[in-house]
Amino acid sequence: MMHIPSKDTQIIDDSARAILKTNDRGGYTVPNGRVYPFQWNWDSAFVALGFANFNRDRAWLEIETLFAAQWDDGFLPHIVFWQDDSGYFPGASVWDAHENPATSGITQPPIAASMVRWLWDSGPKSERETKRMAALYPKVLKWHRWFARYRDPEGRGLVVATHPWETGRDNSPEWDQPASRVDISGIGPYERRDTSHLEPHVRPTKLDYDRYLAIVQFGREHCWDHDIIARTGPFRVADVGMTMILLRANRDLLALAEALGRRQDSAEIKAWIEKSRAGIDWLWNDETGAFCSRDLIDGRSSAMITSASFLSFYAGVGTEKQRQSLIAHLDRIERKINWMLPSLDPDHEAFDPMRYWRGPCWAVVTFLVARGLLDEGESAWAERLRHDTAALIRDTGFYEAFCPISGRGTGGDQFSWTAAMWLFWAG
Numbered sequence: 001m002m003h004i005p006s007k008d009t010q011i012i013d014d015s016a017r018a019i020l021k022t023n024d025r026g027g028y029t030v031p032n033g034r035v036y037p038f039q040w041n042w043d044s045a046f047v048a049l050g051f052a053n054f055n056r057d058r059a060w061l062e063i064e065t066l067f068a069a070q071w072d073d074g075f076l077p078h079i080v081f082w083q084d085d086s087g088y089f090p091g092a093s094v095w096d097a098h099e100n101p102a103t104s105g106i107t108q109p110p111i112a113a114s115m116v117r118w119l120w121d122s123g124p125k126s127e128r129e130t131k132r133m134a135a136l137y138p139k140v141l142k143w144h145r146w147f148a149r150y151r152d153p154e155g156r157g158l159v160v161a162t163h164p165w166e167t168g169r170d171n172s173p174e175w176d177q178p179a180s181r182v183d184i185s186g187i188g189p190y191e192r193r194d195t196s197h198l199e200p201h202v203r204p205t206k207l208d209y210d211r212y213l214a215i216v217q218f219g220r221e222h223c224w225d226h227d228i229i230a231r232t233g234p235f236r237v238a239d240v241g242m243t244m245i246l247l248r249a250n251r252d253l254l255a256l257a258e259a260l261g262r263r264q265d266s267a268e269i270k271a272w273i274e275k276s277r278a279g280i281d282w283l284w285n286d287e288t289g290a291f292c293s294r295d296l297i298d299g300r301s302s303a304m305i306t307s308a309s310f311l312s313f314y315a316g317v318g319t320e321k322q323r324q325s326l327i328a329h330l331d332r333i334e335r336k337i338n339w340m341l342p343s344l345d346p347d348h349e350a351f352d353p354m355r356y357w358r359g360p361c362w363a364v365v366t367f368l369v370a371r372g373l374l375d376e377g378e379s380a381w382a383e384r385l386r387h388d389t390a391a392l393i394r395d396t397g398f399y400e401a402f403c404p405i406s407g408r409g410t411g412g413d414q415f416s417w418t419a420a421m422w423l424f425w426a427g
């Protein structure tokens, strides 16, 4: 366990930098050396912001290395297996997706564009950095084109997740119902590695894993043909988190396109933004009073308030009435727990404060929500979220996530993106 000897900010800053250096594998950073020994897509994007605090070159390199694994059609995988490591399951051979480098066959929340913009905006805008931004720009655009081409089969302006792992919120109760129709009868025996590093009660269940693997099997059987997967796969959900994140990322990409004078691209990106703005209301659940994910197979809303529901502020969407309803939910939730922002509404029956995405607070999502609240004029709420995240890290350490009631750490420790969030925002 990471022991923080003093509450002195300088010492915590040093610890955060030390974590990023320790988890640096030369060009990319592992989320946690034991539990996640490869490069993860959205982790790396967040980690770049942490590196920017003390090594801007290294910050750019993190995202450049991630895009070095981009497929020819623009797809950006959720894991890049730069080297072998038997400490994680499912490894490269289970995915059987891409040879060199070996990757998974699914993607993750597209925040890279936003991180590239942050990186560039917060820097000297020197010739060197502008060149790096300009070199990344077409790759990010290509990824977003991939989303437009493959991940909106109904043309709604929303992002369809084809695997719970794509959402980054793996075992959110939002996926329980949509994943229940996944046929797990063909799953043979397998050995999980996560539960040998961490206590099983903080991880997804065996049933969750059976379903995760069955969906991987489907992708593999269809040679990772993303068109077929998004149209006929066993799990197809319009994810409120990925949708809001892509909408914001497109706004950030547009700012980069304009800075680079890419007129034609700007028109294309603006059209995506408009489509999403118009389509997003389909995710609004009037009874729940929140934006919720929706199962594309049966059209049902999850009717659940998760931390991702509040990303509408980050995306810059929602009517005044919708925003007020969400703020009222924050007021209610805040009275039920001690630290914001839990990943699930504590009043929901599935709330489980230590189990992964079913309750714990995750610094990265809290950061995005806080950023959105700040942008939308809710500065007191933004500061509350920052303050709570800082307190959790200060008192407990750099855990993967935190219990919103006791403040205890859950998941892996010495976690890269938690360290990055301290350096960039909370600390």
Ligand code: 9WN
Pocket: 031, 036, 040, 042, 043, 078, 165, 167, 168, 169, 170, 194
């Ligand atoms: C599967 C690396 C990743 C995060 C995800 C988080 C967890 C992986 C796992 O770890 O997912 O991708 O094996 O549990 O849910 O958000 O990117 O930190």
